[in-house]
Amino acid sequence: MSDHQSSSGAEERQPLLQGKQEESFKDLRPHIKPLLSAFFISIVAGLNDGSLGTIIPRMKVYYDISNETISTLFLCSAFGFFISAGLNGYIVHRIGQLKTLYLGSTLMLLAFVLIAIGMPFIVVAFTFPFVGAGMALLDAAMNVYVANLPLATLMLNILHALYGIGAFISPKVSAFLLDHNYSWMGMYVFLAGVSIINIISITIGFYPVDFEEIRHDDDDTSKPNHGELTKLAILNKVTLIGATYILIYVGVEVTLGGWGFTWLTEGRHGEASSMLQVMSGYWGGLAMGRILLGYLSGRFGEKLMITLFTMMIIGGLVIMMISTDIIIDSAVFITIGLLLGPMFPTTISLASKALPRSYHATSIGFMAALGAGGAALFPFITGQVAGKFGIIIMPAACIAMSAAMMLLWVFIPSDKPLFGACQ
Numbered sequence: 001m002s003d004h005q006s007s008s009g010a011e012e013r014q015p016l017l018q019g020k021q022e023e024s025f026k027d028l029r030p031h032i033k034p035l036l037s038a039f040f041i042s043i044v045a046g047l048n049d050g051s052l053g054t055i056i057p058r059m060k061v062y063y064d065i066s067n068e069t070i071s072t073l074f075l076c077s078a079f080g081f082f083i084s085a086g087l088n089g090y091i092v093h094r095i096g097q098l099k100t101l102y103l104g105s106t107l108m109l110l111a112f113v114l115i116a117i118g119m120p121f122i123v124v125a126f127t128f129p130f131v132g133a134g135m136a137l138l139d140a141a142m143n144v145y146v147a148n149l150p151l152a153t154l155m156l157n158i159l160h161a162l163y164g165i166g167a168f169i170s171p172k173v174s175a176f177l178l179d180h181n182y183s184w185m186g187m188y189v190f191l192a193g194v195s196i197i198n199i200i201s202i203t204i205g206f207y208p209v210d211f212e213e214i215r216h217d218d219d220d221t222s223k224p225n226h227g228e229l230t231k232l233a234i235l236n237k238v239t240l241i242g243a244t245y246i247l248i249y250v251g252v253e254v255t256l257g258g259w260g261f262t263w264l265t266e267g268r269h270g271e272a273s274s275m276l277q278v279m280s281g282y283w284g285g286l287a288m289g290r291i292l293l294g295y296l297s298g299r300f301g302e303k304l305m306i307t308l309f310t311m312m313i314i315g316g317l318v319i320m321m322i323s324t325d326i327i328i329d330s331a332v333f334i335t336i337g338l339l340l341g342p343m344f345p346t347t348i349s350l351a352s353k354a355l356p357r358s359y360h361a362t363s364i365g366f367m368a369a370l371g372a373g374g375a376a377l378f379p380f381i382t383g384q385v386a387g388k389f390g391i392i393i394m395p396a397a398c399i400a401m402s403a404a405m406m407l408l409w410v411f412i413p414s415d416k417p418l419f420g421a422c423q
Contacts, residue, residue: 027150035149037205038142042159044198046166047191048108048135049375050283053258054174054276055184057265062184063121067262067391071383074258076125078376080132088140089230089362097141098209101202104137109195116188132376140365147352147364156345157294164287164341167257171279178272233355233362238413242351242363245408246371249343251378252313252401256340257282258379259386259394260333267392270326278330282337289341297342303414306346309339310406317402320395343405344371347412354413 028035052073060070084091092100111130114123146155170187177186233239260282264275297305316332316339323329348364355363382397 025151028155031149034145034205034209035155037201038146039159039162040198040201040205041138041142042162043166043169044108044194045135045139046163046168046283047170047194048131048166049163049254050167050170050257050279051174051187051191053254053261053379054171054279055177055187056258056262057272058178058184062118065121066387067383068387069121071380071387072125073128074376074380074383076128076376077132078373078380080129080134081136081373081376082370083129084133084136084140088137088365089233091137092141092365098206100137101141101206102199104134104141105195105199105202107131107134108138109192109199112188112192112195116185116192118183118185132373136368136373140368143348143368144360144364147348148357148360152352153298153345153349156349157290157342160345161287161290161294161341164283164285164290164337167283168280168287171261171276171283175273175276175280178276229358230362233359234366236355236359236363238351238354239359239363239366241408241411242347243367243370245405245412246344246347246367247374248378248401248405248408249340249347249374250371251374252398252405253286253340253344254375255379255382255394255398255401256333256336258375259382259391263391263394264326264330264333267390267394268324268326268329270330275330278333281330281334285334285337286341289338290345292341293338294342294345297346301414302346302350303409303412306343306409307406309343310402310409313339314399314402314406317395317399321399350412350414 056067056070060066063070088100091103095103107130111127111134114127115131119127142159143156146152146159149155173187173190174184176182177184257279261275261279264270264278265272270278293305293309313336316336319332320329323332348367351367352360352364378397378401382394385393385397
């Protein structure tokens with residue numbers, strides 16, 4: 001018995017980059033309902049991240065505030081994300097994954113209802129940490145679950161493509177509100193309704209799931225206890241590099257998505273309704289990139305292709321800085337969304353292969369939750385810089401972040417070397 005436990009524990013700590021046996025869609029059949037629920041959570045995440053940027057101009061008028069002031073909403077959301085990043089493993093350990101899903105979805109629903117009422121700005125600012133905390137709990141859970149399914153790489157790309165679909169829908173909702181002269185608060189009425197559907201989806205999809213089945217008996221003395229395992233997982237080099245990369249990557253993605261509309265309308269003087277369609281194109285490009293370019297990355301080597309995509313993104317941002325033609329800038333903006341697409345799911349997939357399976361819940365949860373904080377932290381920083389130098393500075397801020405991503409990407413482990421596709 002002890003020999004079996006010892007071998008089982010060793011297997012749990014074995015990194016997975018060596019590969020696994022062939023998997024097929026048949027292996028996914030027992031997981032369809034929770035997988036669909038995870039997919040819907042990803043759509044909710046996209047709706048949330050794609051919403052604020054499209055209503056910033058009208059919120060500024062409603063509250064009579066500047067770019068610097070409204071950017072504090074991103075910071076408040078980041079605070080919630082980072083708190084969840086630190087507590088995610090503890091919360092899951094204490095109340096279980098299912099209750100954590102309910103906690104996250106309920107926090108978001110309550111926050112959206114409060115924001116939709118149109119409370120004073122200070123109250124809205126204090127509400128945004130609950131949006132961030134709730135989304136981080138859901139984000140970590142969906143990534144951990146999907147990363148441990150059969151065909152994980154493909155499923156992760158679909159999962160995050162659906163995030164792009166959610167973010168694609170948000171500007172459409174904002175355009176509808178604008179065209180019909182509805183308040184920006186209508187966006188949060190819409191998000192509150194979606195949050196109710198999300199709670200129902202979690203109940204249908206995850207309630208029958210036994211999250212304990214992926215765990216092993218606590219009296220297996222060959223494994224570290226929960227506290228030690230959490231420390232080992234978070235301090236693992238792959239976890240730290242992956243989390244930092246995703247933190248900056250999501251910062252670029254949501255800085256462009258959050259401030260892009262303001263940049264296009266105030267910095268390049270585009271017409272509001274048309275620029276909302278460009279924003280939808282950006283997020284739609286992100287969704288397409290996670291499928292099409294995700295496939296190319298797997299085919300020709302993740303290290304090489306992501307490096308090329310990052311170089312092309314930097315080139316596009318330089319064009320946005322130089323060009324004052326709204327058509328060129330809009331086309332480049334949408335193309336950058338396409339190129340950004342495969343980066344998040346590819347990183348999660350490579351990390352899940354490089355890390356021991358026993359680290360997955362903590363490491364991937366930490367990467368997803370901390371990385372999602374980039375969706376709030378870097379747009380806040382960009383807003384502060386834009387307050388001093390103007391929104392026109394946004395592409396330069398994204399160039400600096402993209403250069404940091406390229407440097408970190410060198411250290412992400414892969415079973416295909418950088419030039420492996422050329423050999």
